[in-house]
Amino acid sequence: MTTASVDVDTARRDYAALVDRGLSLDITRGKPSPAQLDLANGLLTLPGDGTFKAEDGTDVRNYGGLKGLPELRRIFAGALQVPAGQLLAAGNSSLELMHDAVVQALLSKLPGAERRWADEPTLKFLAPVPGYDRHFALTERFGIELVPVPMTDQGPDMAVVERLVAEDSAVKGIWCVPKYSNPTGVTFSDDVVKRFATMTTAAPDFRIFWDNAYAVHHLTDAEPALADLLALATEAGNADRVFVFGSTSKITHAGAGVGFFGASEANLAWWVGNIGKRTIGPDKVNQLRHALFLEDEAGVRAHMRKHAEIIGPKFEAVDRILTEELGDSGLATWTKPTGGYFVSLTVPEGTAKEVVRLAKEAGVALTPAGATHPHGDDPADAVIRIAPTFPVLADVEEAVRALAVCVRLAAAERA
Amino acid sequence: MTTASVDVDTARRDYAALVDRGLSLDITRGKPSPAQLDLANGLLTLPGDGTFKAEDGTDVRNYGGLKGLPELRRIFAGALQVPAGQLLAAGNSSLELMHDAVVQALLSKLPGAERRWADEPTLKFLAPVPGYDRHFALTERFGIELVPVPMTDQGPDMAVVERLVAEDSAVKGIWCVPKYSNPTGVTFSDDVVKRFATMTTAAPDFRIFWDNAYAVHHLTDAEPALADLLALATEAGNADRVFVFGSTSKITHAGAGVGFFGASEANLAWWVGNIGKRTIGPDKVNQLRHALFLEDEAGVRAHMRKHAEIIGPKFEAVDRILTEELGDSGLATWTKPTGGYFVSLTVPEGTAKEVVRLAKEAGVALTPAGATHPHGDDPADAVIRIAPTFPVLADVEEAVRALAVCVRLAAAERA
Numbered sequence: 025m026t027t028a029s030v031d032v033d034t035a036r037r038d039y040a041a042l043v044d045r046g047l048s049l050d051i052t053r054g055k056p057s058p059a060q061l062d063l064a065n066g067l068l069t070l071p072g073d074g075t076f077k078a079e080d081g082t083d084v085r086n087y088g089g090l091k092g093l094p095e096l097r098r099i100f101a102g103a104l105q106v107p108a109g110q111l112l113a114a115g116n117s118s119l120e121l122m123h124d125a126v127v128q129a130l131l132s133k134l135p136g137a138e139r140r141w142a143d144e145p146t147l148k149f150l151a152p153v154p155g156y157d158r159h160f161a162l163t164e165r166f167g168i169e170l171v172p173v174p175m176t177d178q179g180p181d182m183a184v185v186e187r188l189v190a191e192d193s194a195v196k197g198i199w200c201v202p203k204y205s206n207p208t209g210v211t212f213s214d215d216v217v218k219r220f221a222t223m224t225t226a227a228p229d230f231r232i233f234w235d236n237a238y239a240v241h242h243l244t245d246a247e248p249a250l251a252d253l254l255a256l257a258t259e260a261g262n263a264d265r266v267f268v269f270g271s272t273s274k275i276t277h278a279g280a281g282v283g284f285f286g287a288s289e290a291n292l293a294w295w296v297g298n299i300g301k302r303t304i305g306p307d308k309v310n311q312l313r314h315a316l317f318l319e320d321e322a323g324v325r326a327h328m329r330k331h332a333e334i335i336g337p338k339f340e341a342v343d344r345i346l347t348e349e350l351g352d353s354g355l356a357t358w359t360k361p362t363g364g365y366f367v368s369l370t371v372p373e374g375t376a377k378e379v380v381r382l383a384k385e386a387g388v389a390l391t392p393a394g395a396t397h398p399h400g401d402d403p404a405d406a407v408i409r410i411a412p413t414f415p416v417l418a419d420v421e422e423a424v425r426a427l428a429v430c431v432r433l434a435a436a437e438r439a
Numbered sequence: 440m441t442t443a444s445v446d447v448d449t450a451r452r453d454y455a456a457l458v459d460r461g462l463s464l465d466i467t468r469g470k471p472s473p474a475q476l477d478l479a480n481g482l483l484t485l486p487g488d489g490t491f492k493a494e495d496g497t498d499v500r501n502y503g504g505l506k507g508l509p510e511l512r513r514i515f516a517g518a519l520q521v522p523a524g525q526l527l528a529a530g531n532s533s534l535e536l537m538h539d540a541v542v543q544a545l546l547s548k549l550p551g552a553e554r555r556w557a558d559e560p561t562l563k564f565l566a567p568v569p570g571y572d573r574h575f576a577l578t579e580r581f582g583i584e585l586v587p588v589p590m591t592d593q594g595p596d597m598a599v600v601e602r603l604v605a606e607d608s609a610v611k612g613i614w615c616v617p618k619y620s621n622p623t624g625v626t627f628s629d630d631v632v633k634r635f636a637t638m639t640t641a642a643p644d645f646r647i648f649w650d651n652a653y654a655v656h657h658l659t660d661a662e663p664a665l666a667d668l669l670a671l672a673t674e675a676g677n678a679d680r681v682f683v684f685g686s687t688s689k690i691t692h693a694g695a696g697v698g699f700f701g702a703s704e705a706n707l708a709w710w711v712g713n714i715g716k717r718t719i720g721p722d723k724v725n726q727l728r729h730a731l732f733l734e735d736e737a738g739v740r741a742h743m744r745k746h747a748e749i750i751g752p753k754f755e756a757v758d759r760i761l762t763e764e765l766g767d768s769g770l771a772t773w774t775k776p777t778g779g780y781f782v783s784l785t786v787p788e789g790t791a792k793e794v795v796r797l798a799k800e801a802g803v804a805l806t807p808a809g810a811t812h813p814h815g816d817d818p819a820d821a822v823i824r825i826a827p828t829f830p831v832l833a834d835v836e837e838a839v840r841a842l843a844v845c846v847r848l849a850a851a852e853r854a
Contacts, residue, residue: 053502061491061500068491068724069484076476076483085476085692087468115530116722123717127542131557131581142546142557158716165716166546277500280724301573301580302538307531307725309483309695 030355030436039382039433042426047387049423054206054365055414056278056331063330064276070313084308090296093311096282102321103239104270105252106286111268112295114306118271118283122233123162125267125285128298129196129231130166135264135290137229141196149233150188150198152180154368154396154407156206159199159235170398171195175205179212182219193226197233203250204238207368207396207409209361211248221256225265232257234268238364240328241274243336246362254286263288272314274365275327282306282314338412338420342367345421349428355435358410367410368396369427375434376405382430388423445768445851454797454848457841462802464838469621469780470829471693471746478745479691485728499723505711508726511697517736518654519685520667521701526683527710529721533686533698537648538577540682540700543713544611544646545581550679550705552644556611564648565603565613567595569783569811569822571621574614574650585813586610590620594627597634608641612648618665619653622783622811622824624776626663636671640680647672649683653779655743656689658751661777669701678703687729689780690742697721697729753827753835757782760836764843770850773825782825783811784842790849791820797845803838 076085079095091097092113101108114121128134130142141147149163151170160170171188174181179202189195200220202212212220220232234253254266266288272281285295318324343360346369350356358369371379376393383390391409394400410427412420491500494510506512507528516523529536545557556562564578566585575585586603589596594617604610615635617627627635635647649668669681681703687696700710733739758775761784765771773784786794791808798805806824809815825842827835 055502058498058501061498064500065489065491068486069488071483073484074480076480083473083476085479085695086473087470087688087693089694117718120718127546131542131545158719162716165713273502277724278502279504279720280500280722298580301577303532303535304573305694307695307722309692310722310725 030353030432030439032436035433035436038429039386042386042429047422047426049387049415049419050389051411051415051420051423052389052391053414054411056274057334057414059334060331061277063327064317066317067276067313070316071309076309078308078312084312087304089305089308090300092306093308093315096311096315099315099318099320099324100270100284103324104236104268104284104286106254106268110289110292111284111286112292113311114283114285116280116283117273118235118237118269119158121269121283121285122235126163126166128295132294132298134229135294144194146194148192148195150185150195151398152199153398154207155199156201157395160398164399172398175208175210177210179210179216182216186219186223189223189225189230191226196227196229197231199233199235201235201237203236204241204361204364206237206364207366209359209364209366209368211250214251217251217253218256221253221262222260230265231267232265234266236268236270239270240324241365242328242363243332243339244362248362258288264290267291275324276314276317280310282311335413338417339367341417341421342410342412342424345424346428349425350431353432355431365411365413367412369408369410370406371408371431372435372438373404373406375438376402376408378434379408379430382433383427386426386430388426390427445770445847445854447851450848450851453844454801457801457844462837462841464802464830464834465804466826466830466835466838467804467806468829469826471689472749472829474749475746476692478742479732481732482691482728485731486724491724493723493727499727502719504720504723505715507721508723508730511726511730514730514733514735514739515685515699518739519651519683519699519701521669521683525704525707526699526701527707528726529698529700531695531698532688533650533652533684534573536684536698536700537650541578541581543710547713549644550709559609561609563607563610565600565610566813567614568813569622570614571616572810575813579814587813590623590625592625594625594631597631601634601638604638604640604645606641611642611644612646614648614650616650616652618651619656619776619779621652621779622781624774624779624781624783626665629666632666632668633671636668636677637675645680646682647680649681651683651685654685655739657743657778658747658754659777663777673703679705682706690739691729691732695725697726750828753832754782756832756836757825757827757839760839761843764840765846768847770846780826780828782827784823784825785821786823786846787850787853788819788821790853791817791823793849794823794845797848798842801841801845803841805842
């Protein structure tokens with residue numbers, strides 16, 4: 025990126041005026057807005073008076089059913105690209121399923137593994153960057169070394185991935201958000217997915233953590249197809265390398281949705297054997313509530329269009345204002361996602377932290393610079409994640425305009 | 440127990456008649472009956488149309504709130520004997536909280552610990568017997584050795600507990616169901632609780648897993664008081680040794696309730712720091728649903744009286760029929776619990792497995808003999824757990840009468 029000259033006096037004056045406005049705005053996290061949550065308020069009175077039987081007659085109020093309700097698993101099988109029989113419906117969070125997958129692998133030998141991960145001398149995960157801070161934090165906590173892999177506009181740089189997984193058996197996993205990736209918005213290309221399915225790994229117990237968090241979260245009618253990793257890997261004899269995760273958190277209610285885990289039969293047997301010691305079953309009442317509310321795959325699709333109507337204009341506003349404020353400055357590039365929850369803004373090297381600091385002092389909270397990288401360290405100090413869904417449109421516009429002021433000042437003072 | 444003589448021909452004839460009846464009854468697990476679940480059907484339409492704000496204004500539909508809703512924590516603070524500020528409300532299961540406490544201790548150093556449990560050469564838990572099979576299975580899975588401790592009618596034999604925890608730093612924990620214990624129905628005496636609070640442990644990171652599953656589950660008006668372990672331990676400078684667990688599973692809906700975890704501030708900081716990497720918060724909508732339904736501590740008490748009206752007669756039937764069938768036989772003793780979910784039946788040594796087998800062949804499913812002991816092994820082969828809550832009263836009566844036939848036959852054939 026070429027850094028155009030910025031008049032430092034103008035930049036300072038603009039910033040002083042911004043601070044004087046005393047804003048208090050927050051575009052830090054990928055949270056749905058109240059208007060989005062309202063779309064699922066039907067859940068607040070479901071499953072309804074006297075309704076507590078699943079389609080197979082199970083009393084959802086009682087214990088049992090480790091795999092979750094078949095009717096709900098069926099609704100999401102298509103979107104998550106996992107046969108319903110291999111897709112489990114669980115608690116209110118997919119993050120906890122990813123965490124527990126790592127924990128179970130640490131403490132109980134995975135199918136194909138020579139030993140428990142806890143007994144390995146070194147553990148590494150590949151981390152496409154920029155990526156999702158909660159993925160990184162989860163693995164870092166267990167002392168798992170994160171090896172950055174550059175993201176391209178097709179997905180992770182597969183030449184790098186293939187080399188690392190082939191040469192080092194300590195590399196046990198990779199974090200992926202394959203559709204509308206967090207934070208770049210990229211959907212992995214067919215070639216990338218196919219290479220994931222067929223690549224040679226040194227570790228017999230390598231796992232792809234396929235966090236398909238935004239499977240149905242389209243912002244436009246242009247819905248990019250994602251190749252079916254589990255099917256391709258199964259075809260290639262590598263079924264066990266795939267762990268699929270998903271949830272309704274950004275479909276219905278963020279804190280009260282249903283998480284999903286999909287995998288091969290061998291992985292599922294391992295999973296169910298382990299969680300059977302942990303729980304007598306998930307909240308099936310909430311699963312029935314969701315099945316009744318969403319009805320079927322078409323119901324999910326119709327529901328997601330209402331989300332797009334609310335948040336689409338916010339994403340358009342981010343792009344419009346960044347274009348107005350920084351478009352011809354040479355100071356920034358940014359993604360124009362057609363789905364998901366984030367815009368990734370790239371500012372001049374060495375200024376991202378300063379931009380976030382300046383914004384904070386002006387009353388605009390941003391995700392910490394570096395959060396998109398392992399250990400919170402973006403070596404170029406250039407990537408800022410924008411999460412425009414939660415605030416109302418006017419606040420998004422104001423926050424992004426303020427952000428542009430901070431980008432200009434940081435660049436000017438660095439020049 | 441003296442084993443009176445039983446006429447083997449009579450016993451065989453009775454058993455043949457029983458088999459001929461082709462029963463199909465199940466008194467295996469501590470599950471609430473549909474009639475009990477019906478008591479909480481108000482939950483099926485709660486929190487209600489447009490109701491999604493907690494008392495502090497939190498939108499329960501969105502992410503966040505690792506500690507759970509204060510209004511719900513307050514309702515259960517008294518019953519669980521944990522100050523509301525130190526009591527966390529979580530997901531739908533307390534078993535998973537116990538599991539995760541063990542997992543977190545394995546992988547992240549506990550307050551006071553010298554190292555992670557995973558890095559200890561040997562790990563042991565004390566297991567009061569007879570006890571709860573799911574507790575045992577959870578710890579066995581991680582290779583934790585279970586050391587049996589006899590239960591008395593006052594709680595675990597504290598002379599044994601004190602000796603074991605004082606002399607062996609590999610002993611890291613003990614499983615306790617302190618009120619209406621599973622399966623004996625014993626409530627720990629004040630002396631036992633006080634000794635737990637004050638005893639000297641060789642391990643600096645010893646933890647009492649205080650599973651107060653039946654805190655409010657009275658069957659009669661005689662409600663035994665349980666001393667406040669956390670308060671006593673805190674007073675003795677041992678606050679960190681206490682992990683309290685509880686849940687609404689057998690209060691509202693077994694599969695869709697709320698679990699609780701209570702502990703010292705240091706333990707809570709450790710816990711929240713760990714689960715903060717796992718989840719963005721529990722299902723707060725379900726917590727609000729419960730707070731609205733139960734209202735307050737008096738609401739819980741009133742609700743539990745309705746349970747007692749349903750299951751009290753089932754426990755009375757167990758006692759009445761065992762008395763009628765075996766009372767003067769000298770073949771069996773059994774507990775007469777005033778709360779909780781189980782009756783513990785003791786049959787002549789070496790016959791429990793055979794009784795369960797005979798019952799199964801006659802169409803009456805019982806919890807496997809030995810399940811009340813670590814590794815499923817009751818050395819005396821004498822304890823059978825009866826769970827009378829789930830079947831309707833007539834089926835409980837029939838099942839227990841059938842059980843008595845099997846007890847008589849097993850004893851006669853062994854004689």
